[in-house]
Amino acid sequence: MKKNCANCIYGNIHSQEIVLEDKAILFLEGQSLKHVYSINQGYIKMSKYTENGDEYIIGVLGPGDYIALLALLQNKETYIASATALSKVELRSMEKNEVLKAYQSNQKFKEMCLNCAITRSNLFHNQLSISANTDIKEKIILILSNLANKFGYINNKKMYIDLPFSKTVLANIINVRRETLSRYLSVLQNEKILSVNKNQYILHYVI
Template structure:
């Protein structure tokens, strides 16, 4: 069965092109049919909020198409990007498992298509499929490691190294365009600053320095890496 939203966005779990990239690749056919029968397919425009920080979760969100940022608002109102997500990623499961409010808002970075799966359906799948449960545990462990690394970087690394590492992270998350050099995502300078954990003015200055040093160049609103070796060295990720 195929679910259809009011806008005409359709998605079939059995033939989904991003299924193999998600935790749902381990589901049996009858389990995929269960999701198909109950999920909602929802399109979001660039900049639209998918869920708000502070709300209680009602289910999980699987990205069928597009890119999403998860951002936490600090006490001073400044946004901190805590995660970037892509096609196949599942959002909101951690807060749902812990029965806590969302600690960040999910916002579409571009026009995005989301499949929403209710809490009841998701928990039913977890109880029936131990492989899915183990995959969730693996994802939680991975996120914990990434969070620990990020906290260490913010505490110990100079901002120039953090900027270089952020660009490498963007490349690992979203990949390159067909030229095998341009990072396949558009982020504002403010978003990049919020990812690095610095002021927007500092992010702009550092990107200009990277351009001057022939590490990167700007292609429209995207960033093209000219010298990967120099970028890795600047990030100092092997020390």
């Protein structure tokens, strides 16, 4: 995704640099969609809230990723999820009309945007599919494997995932309580399925 998205927004689109501190809110779900953002440094979590007010994280975006591009291409008038900084974040803000104008006038730009949006949509649906799984141990393994696409690497037939956020955030992504995550991580370690060293997770086999 990063390679596609990194080349997706280009040309003479006017942009403004923005810096967010940790935990700062970029926008909330349902607010009017006015800008598309590109991340230069740092990480943003995309989340939705249930009727009970519980947070459900649908993804974590980092350098090279774009925020709200998919919603814009779907002709949404509002942001479809909330965006909150997980660290200090540097990004560029682009007015949606300028992005749409470039999208409509440049075929290469359009193809790149579509590739970027399709990849993001597939990841979103994959996340929803994983979240629907009722087996917590399997859910943890699948979501860690999914996060490995952005934060991981393979070495000696093991998958290493270095997450730039806490176990509390990971628990929200998996949609379980922090205590539940810790309990199941202990079980998985006892079963020699994975190892945990602070925010590094090592899957002892590659899915």
